Amino acid sequence: MPKDKLADYPRPNVAVDIAVLTVAGGRLCVVLKRDDDGHAALPGRFVRKKRTVEQTVREVLDRKLGLAGTDIAPHLLAVFSDPNRDPRGWTMSVAHAVALPVDALTDVDGELAPLTPDGRLESGETLLYDHNAIVAAAVADLRDHYEDRPDPDGLLRPPFTLTDLREVHEAVLGRKLMRDSFNRRVEPLLEVETDADGKPLTRVGGGRPARLFRLPEEPSSFGWRLPSVEPGP
Numbered sequence: 001m002p003k004d005k006l007a008d009y010p011r012p013n014v015a016v017d018i019a020v021l022t023v024a025g026g027r028l029c030v031v032l033k034r035d036d037d038g039h040a041a042l043p044g045r046f047v048r049k050k051r052t053v054e055q056t057v058r059e060v061l062d063r064k065l066g067l068a069g070t071d072i073a074p075h076l077l078a079v080f081s082d083p084n085r086d087p088r089g090w091t092m093s094v095a096h097a098v099a100l101p102v103d104a105l106t107d108v109d110g111e112l113a114p115l116t117p118d119g120r121l122e123s124g125e126t127l128l129y130d131h132n133a134i135v136a137a138a139v140a141d142l143r144d145h146y147e148d149r150p151d152p153d154g155l156l157r158p159p160f161t162l163t164d165l166r167e168v169h170e171a172v173l174g175r176k177l178m179r180d181s182f183n184r185r186v187e188p189l190l191e192v193e194t195d196a197d198g199k200p201l202t203r204v205g206g207g208r209p210a211r212l213f214r215l216p217e218e219p220s221s222f223g224w225r226l227p228s229v230e231p232g233p
Contacts (some may be wrong), residue, residue, distance in 0.1 A: 012083070013091040016056040017044035017131065018074050019138035020065070020097045021081060023140040023155050023171040028142075030135050031063060031105065032127070041128040042135070044093070053094050066109035074098035078137055087129045093129075097138035099153035113220065115139060117174030146172040148185050148221050158214035159193040161203055162186065165213070169226065176229040187213075189220050 019042055020031040032040045043064040047056045062068040074096035081092045105112070114122040119139035120187060145152045146169050155168050166182050193201045193212035202209035 010090070012081075012205070013086075013089060014047045014053075015044050015091055015093045016047060016053055016060055016078075017042045017093045017095050017134055018057065018060050018065075019095065019097040019135055020074075020105070020108075020110075021097065021138060021142055022102045023168050024102045024103055024112055024114075026123075026167060026171055027114040028139065028171045028174070029114050031065065031108055031110040031211040032113045033110050035128075039128050040111075040113070040125055042131045042173060046091075047094075057096055059223075064109065067105060070104075072098060072100065072104075077134070080130055080134060082130065083212065091129075093134065095134045095137070097141060099142055099155055101155055101157055103157065107149055119174070137151055149219050150189055150215060150222075152219070154215075159201065159212035160214070161212060164211065165190075173226070178227045178229055181227040185222055185226070188216065189216070189222075191216050 008139055022029050022031075031043065033043045034040050043060050045056055045060045045064060047053060051059075051212075057074055061070065061072055061074075075098065077095040077097040079092060079094055083090050085091065085093070103110075113125075115135070116122055119136045120132070121135075123126070127135070142153065151165060151168060155172070162183050165186060166177055166179060169182070170177055190213040193214055195201055201212045203212055204210075
């Protein structure tokens with residue numbers, strides 16, 4: 001086909017939307033932006049002429065979220081291509097997702113919106129376009145990671161206690177985990193934080209001192225689903 005004939009075919013706009021997830025105050029949250037009318041959506045940007053999707057991802061981080069100069073690397077989540085998803089016109093979204101420690105978002109240009117255990121906005125708000133579906137897909141993707149390995153996306157800064165780690169997994173997975181079973185399964189996969197003399201470091205809180213840990217360079221898999229607390233009668 002002659003290349004000049006390509007212009008005869010209708011084509012969609014292409015956008016990049018990014019679901020940035022974090023855990024804040026014991027809850028899984030997503031970063032949202034609001035337009036001039038106060039409507040919320042994920043941060044995103046249309047792919048401009050002669051720009052790649054990867055370049056557009058970087059532009060969203062830099063220009064929409066104020067995260068310039070960082071090494072944040074969102075991964076491809078899915079392509080959302082319903083021709084009716086955007087009332088402004090035929091638009092496909094090349095959706096990406098990334099999970100970050102909450103302290104990496106201190107200066108983010110956006111708001112942290114808490115999510116329910118099933119991945120919806122706690123506020124009940126409907127996002128623009130099909131962004132609720134993108135958020136739900138990002139949450140499901142993150143949960144798959146956290147069912148398999150200890151903090152695989154690095155939501156915790158080391159060193160951390162087993163309680164810190166369990167609470168992050170509970171926030172991501174949307175369910176309470178059995179403390180003792182979690183500790184027995186996870187502790188062998190971690191490295192003990194030590195002082196210069198090789199003695200284990202601890203953190204003193206309200207109870208007895210808690211040992212501190214960090215992730216090894218390549219943490220092993222749990223091997224099976226993390227045990228949940230049985231629901232009460």
